[in-house]
Amino acid sequence: MxxxxxxxxxxxxxxxxxxxxxxxxxxxxxxxxxxxxxDGRSAENPDGAGFAPGLALDLEGGTQIILTPTATDGSQITDATVSEAINVIRQRIDANGVTEAEITSQGGQNIVVGIPGKPDEATIALVSQSAQMRFRPVLTIDYGFPLPEDESEAADDETADDATADDAAEESEAPVIENPSDLAQITDEIQQQFDDLDCTAEGALVGRGGDDPDAPLVTCSTDGLFKYILGPVEVEGTHIKQATSGLMPGPNNTVTNEWGVSLTLDSVGAEQFAVTSQRLYDFGDGNPQNQFAIVLDGNVVSAPGINTPIRDGRAQISGSFTRESAATLANQLSFGALPIQFEVQSQQEISATLxxxxxxxxxxxxxxxxxxxxxxxxxxxxxxxxxxxxxxxxxxxxxxxxxxxxxxxxxxxxxxxxxxxxxxxxxxxxxxxxxxxxxxxxxxxxxxxxxxxxxxxxxxxxxxxxxxxxxxxxxxxxxxxxxxxxxxxxxxxxxxxxxxxxxxxxxxxxxxxxxxxxxxxxxDGHIASGLNRGRLALTAAKPRYAGAGRVAMPASVSEEAAAEVASQVDAGVDAGTGPVAGEPALVGAVGRSSLPAPATDETGRRLTIAERRAAERRAAAGTTGSGTAENEEGR
CATH class of the missing domain: 1.20.1640.10 (Multidrug efflux transporter AcrB transmembrane domain)
Known part of the structure; x- marks a missing residue:
């Protein structure tokens, strides 16, 4: 080679x-x-494609949201807690594709979030959500909207066949419960609350966070299609180590077209999940109590059935996810549950500060x-x-x-x-x-x-x-x-x-x-080209900027000598051999001798740089020797 x-x-x-x-x-x-x-940019689609780059808050203005945090356990809000909340909110916003957002603490009590442009409701909700992720067993389930009379009776018959809540509702007070899936937890009050709940009503899905983890919960799914009675919390979202979204795997290492979220739990969460999944699995497919509800801020994100006991702390959430909804849930889970809840103090549009x-x-x-x-x-x-x-x-x-x-x-x-x-x-x-x-x-x-x-x-x-x-x-x-x-x-x-x-x-x-x-x-080195050898000979005798912070220092030669060399080069005359056709005679020896070295030898062969420099040294030595001999003769 x-x-x-x-x-x-x-x-x-x-x-x-x-x-x-x-x-x-x-x-x-x-x-x-x-x-x-x-996907063109418009007032309804501010993040669409356009020929002008999007501008940040300091140049375009945007929306300012002031959040007031409150601790879920009633403890006092500290600077460290607010700082942690700011970091989580910033991670959420960045993961959602919003950049150049400004998130600051105001007096150590409020959090001020500035988002460029006009953010959509999903982005605003992402900022204000406390993201308290909890896992609860399902006790009963029904449609989240009122049904016609005949369908309502049929639904009641189905739930009666499943023995979900009718028998348990006879008790006015719930006894001490050791099994979170026990239907005896459903009191008359809880049953009435469940019957009266309409998940399609305005505001039904808002402000449901802050629920008691040790008590049953009556709530809706995030899409409002179903309502649930859930048992006490069995696994807290803080035990989630990692959450990623993607297409769910199928049999024989294939990939399905169903989007979902994969969870990895820590050792404590894995142990709790193993016990719960085994109990729910024993209820069998088709039983509502086989489902394990994933609750985000008091609303059910998904309630998948347990197909097999999960003992290794690795679970997969599947259901009616889209690519965007799966990614949103995975981002919220990855950044963990905030230790506090937020109340939106104010929300207003602000003009550009600059x-x-x-x-x-x-x-x-x-x-x-x-x-x-x-x-x-x-x-x-x-x-x-x-x-x-x-x-x-x-x-x-x-x-x-x-x-x-x-x-x-x-x-x-x-x-x-x-x-x-x-x-x-x-x-x-x-x-x-x-x-x-x-x-x-x-x-x-x-x-x-x-x-x-x-x-x-x-x-x-x-x-x-x-x-x-x-x-x-x-x-x-x-x-x-x-x-x-x-x-x-x-x-x-x-x-x-x-x-x-x-x-x-x-x-x-x-x-x-x-x-x-x-x-x-x-x-040919035209004088206006910037590559003229005559001018380069002159610049070699002066300090010049060579780029990257480097300054080239001049060689030790007078400007008169450099000018003499330049004039010879411009004339096409070589000091040793006369005019050289097509090639100037400058050889880069300025500063070593006042005379330029020949560019070719006696046969017309072009000399290398090393040969020309050697010729310079011989010429300089000969000049010095001649001067010494003359001095001796004069004596």
Whole structure:
């Protein structure tokens, strides 16, 4: 196997540019356009697809909810409890796809939640829910809405056949119960409450939390279709270690099309669940008492039957779940039960605290920075600076489309710190081009042709670029995970633009530079190209910025000597062999000798860099020896 020289490898810049344009610009833009037709943004659908990125609370305004917490056990609310509640609420909101939300404590007593835009009722409910997840055995079940007279009588007959509550209701007071599934718990009062309950009535599903875990519970399903009498709590939701949503597994390791939630319990919960599941399993299929109700904030989320005793602490909840409802339940369970309940103190729409004025100022600041970078690039690199401008435009388009797609697909909201991250990225992106161009210029000073200078310069530059971008990306990742709120927005855009910067310089800037190396204007080093060898000889005698925080110091040569070399190069004259057809004579020896070394030998063969430097040293030694001999003769 042979290792090819990178400079001799066959490159396909045109194909690289076409693939890059399709993958990073055309396909994302087509997806965004399609999204506006399929799920377009509107007043009723603020999180839909649109050509403008979604704005965060500080730029667009939104909804502010003030929650007053109360302890479920009557204990005093502490700062630690409020802090824990804030963390759980933040996790819920982030998991629901809402970003840039502001969650703060107000006086250590209230929790203020600011959500960008106009959140739907599900998001607001997600914030205010206490998520007290409990598992209770089902004692009896019935429809949650009034039935016609004949159907009601038939339903009564069915429940009588199942011996659910009629016999137990004869007792006015419930005896001491040791079995949570004992129907003797259903007193006349509980039975009357159950009979009078209409789950379709307004407000029937609201405010049912705070139930007594040691007493029976009369409640509804979350969809209002069924009502239940449940036994005391047998497993608390705090024993849940993990909950994930997905398609339920079928027999023989197959996957069904039914969505559900998989639960993993801790050791205490697993032990409790094993005892309960065995008892409920013994009731047999078809008996309401075979069901184990999962109660969230007093309402039954699901009441699955026990098909087999569960002794390993791993349970699966299946039923009438959709993908969204299964994911919502799994998120609530994963973040655990809040130790407190919430009362919504107030809910109001708020205007942008910074608003369009601050956004305009941020855009103006970004444009000023962009103009300064463009002016510097054109001044420093002449026509070559236009490649910097083109690369910045490409990076800007990709960044804009990406943020717009993230606003649609992930609910991302652009905040003012995020805008600051985009502005900072302009300088970081331009720095990559400076590193690359300076490496090309260094190779030209060493006597390489532009084609080889581009290839060798890229091999040198990309190591520096990768190292610098890796540092930027690591910093952004650390800042994102350690910070909260607006600082996360800055870190996110900084990391995003860092990745896009690397993509642009590798798959756009370098291929375009390879194409420009074949253009006569740049290949022959026109004075306005930015790659003129005569001017490069002069700049070698001055300090210059080489990118990535690196400053190239001048060689030890006078400006007069550099100017002399430059004039010879511009004239196409080699100090040793005369004019050289098609190739300037600058060999990068400025500072070692005041005379340039020959570019070719007596046969016309082009000398290598090492051979030319050796010739310089011989010429310098000969000059010194001659001067010494003359001095001796004078004596």
């Amino acid at each position: 042979k290792l090819a020289n990178p400079s001799t490898r066959r490159s396909r810049p045109v194909r690289t540019l076409v693939v890059f344009a399709v993958l990073t610009m055309l396909l994302p833009l087509a997806g965004l356009v399609a999204g506006t037709f399929i 608003g369009s004025e601050q956004l305009q100022k941020g855009i103006i600041a970004g444009l000023i920075g962009l103009v300064l970078v463009v002016v510097y690039s054109l001044f420093q690199y002449r026509t070559l600076g236009l490649l910097t401008v083109a690369s910045l435009v490409v990076a800007g388009v990709i960044t804009y489309v990406t943020i717009a797609l993230l606003s649609w697909g992930m609910g991302y909201r652009l905040s003012l710190p995020g805008v600051a991250g985009l502005i900072v990225a302009i300088g970081f992106t331009a720095d990559s081009f400076i590193v690359y161009f300076e490496r090309i210029r260094d190779e030209l000073r060493n006597g390489r042709t532009l084609h080889f200078a581009v290839q060798h310069g890229w091999q040198r530059a990309r190591r520096t670029i990768y190292a610098a971008k890796a540092v930027n990306l690591i910093s952004a990742v650390i800042l994102y995970f350690l910070a909260v709120g607006g600082v996360q927005g800055f870190a996110f855009t900084l990391g995003l633009t860092t990745v896009i910067d690397v993509m642009v310089v590798v798959w756009f800037t370098h291929p375009v530079m390879e194409l420009l190396a074949k253009v006569r204007f740049f290949r």
